[in-house]
Amino acid sequence: xxxxxxxxxxxxxxxxxxxxxxxxxxxxxxxxxxxxxxxxxxxxxxxxxxxxxxxxxxxxxxxxxxxxxxxxxxxxxxxxxxxxxxxxxxxxxxxxxxxxxxxxxxxxxxxxxxxxxxxxxxxxxxxxxxxxxxxxxxxxxxxxxxxxxxxxxxxxxxxxxxxxxxxxxxxxxxxxxxxxxxxxxxxxxxxxxxxxxxxxxxxxxxxxxxxxxxxxxxxxxxxxxxxxxxxxxxxxxxxxxxxxxxxxxxxxxxxxxxxxxxxxxxxxxxxxxxxxxxxxxxxxxxxxxxxxxx
Numbered sequence: 002x003x004x005x006x007x008x009x010x011x012x013x014x015x016x017x018x019x020x021x022x023x024x025x026x027x028x029x030x031x032x033x034x035x036x037x038x039x040x041x042x043x044x045x046x047x048x049x050x051x052x053x054x055x056x057x058x059x060x061x062x063x064x065x066x067x068x069x070x071x072x073x074x075x076x077x078x079x080x081x082x083x084x085x086x087x088x089x090x091x092x093x094x095x096x097x098x099x100x101x102x103x104x105x106x107x108x109x110x111x112x113x114x115x116x117x118x119x120x121x122x123x124x125x126x127x128x129x130x131x132x133x134x135x136x137x138x139x140x141x142x143x144x145x146x147x148x149x150x151x152x153x154x155x156x157x158x159x160x161x162x163x164x165x166x167x168x169x170x171x172x173x174x175x176x177x178x179x180x181x182x183x184x185x186x187x188x189x190x191x192x193x194x195x196x197x198x199x200x201x202x203x204x205x206x207x208x209x210x211x212x213x214x215x216x217x218x219x220x221x222x223x224x225x226x227x228x229x230x231x232x233x234x235x236x237x238x239x240x241x242x243x244x245x246x247x248x249x250x251x252x253x254x255x256x257x258x259x260x261x262x263x264x265x266x267x268x269x270x271x272x273x274x275x276x277x278x279x280x281x282x283x284x285x286x287x288x289x290x291x292x293x294x295x
Contacts, residue, residue: 029107041136044108054080060137071181072169088194100208102198117223131227146252158268160256175281 008023009016012031017023028034029047037052038045041060046052057063058076066081067074070089075081086092087105095110096103099118104110112134115121122132124139128147133139144150145163153168154161157176162168173179174192182197183190186205191197202208203221211226212219215234220226231237232250240255241248244263249255260266261279269284270277273292278284288294 044112044135046108100202100210102202102208120223158260158266
């Protein structure tokens with residue numbers, strides 16, 4: 002009996018059902034031929050169908066396929082399959098030749114290479130010097146940082162967020178302690194696969210390719226290097242407390258200062274003693290050092 006997968010790629014041995022699919026596969030995967038561009042975020046695709054699915058899922062937010070293992074929703078069944086394989090089954094066959102980072106899709110590898118190693122961030126913030134690889138990321142930056150639009154408030158610790166999805170992630174990981182992604186090298190757990198990957202690369206693989214030219218500090222992410230330069234060497238502290246004279250390099254530190262110092266908010270309580278803390282990390286350090294809890 003004949004099988005549907007009769008055309009084999011001679012480069013990676015993948016089997017495809019038609020000759021046309023084989024041609025598209027070779028152009029997209031091995032020749033990086035992606036002539037269809039998204040007008041919203043500049044992402045490129047090998048077929049018009051992939052572009053349409055991208056617009057529907059990413060920009061129109063049409064995502065009918067839900068993962069049975071987490072809260073992720075996808076705009077196509079094939080994307081859901083990729084999500085399960087890469088996130089839950091840890092299948093990542095595309096490796097960056099410069100930093101050894103692994104990806105489940107070639108498009109993610111290409112985007113990583115362009116934004117991280119080639120520093121292609123064409124979307125510039127006109128207010129500050131920040132640059133972004135996606136137009137959507139720039140829009141989020143403008144709304145949350147410069148327009149201070151954070152309408153999604155956490156009812157537990159009163160932190161506010163620019164997106165509902167970020168608020169949901171915050172509640173699950175911080176307050177519900179839902180961290181399904183466990184590091185294979187140590188006992189740390191994370192709320193997202195991205196956080197786990199960053200931890201693994203920077204802590205265990207010691208991959209910190211972004212080095213400060215002024216001092217010997219190195220970082221796993223370019224954004225952390227830029228933040229280091231602005232706050233440490235350029236002494237930029239644009240976030241000022243209106244109650245006292247203190248200023249901060251990060252808006253998050255200002256918000257934490259206001260809530261803990263002036264509003265006396267300390268929502269994280271130690272279950273062993275009566276002490277309370279403003280940050281969960283401080284509570285965890287307290288538990289480890291004072292009560293010897295791991």
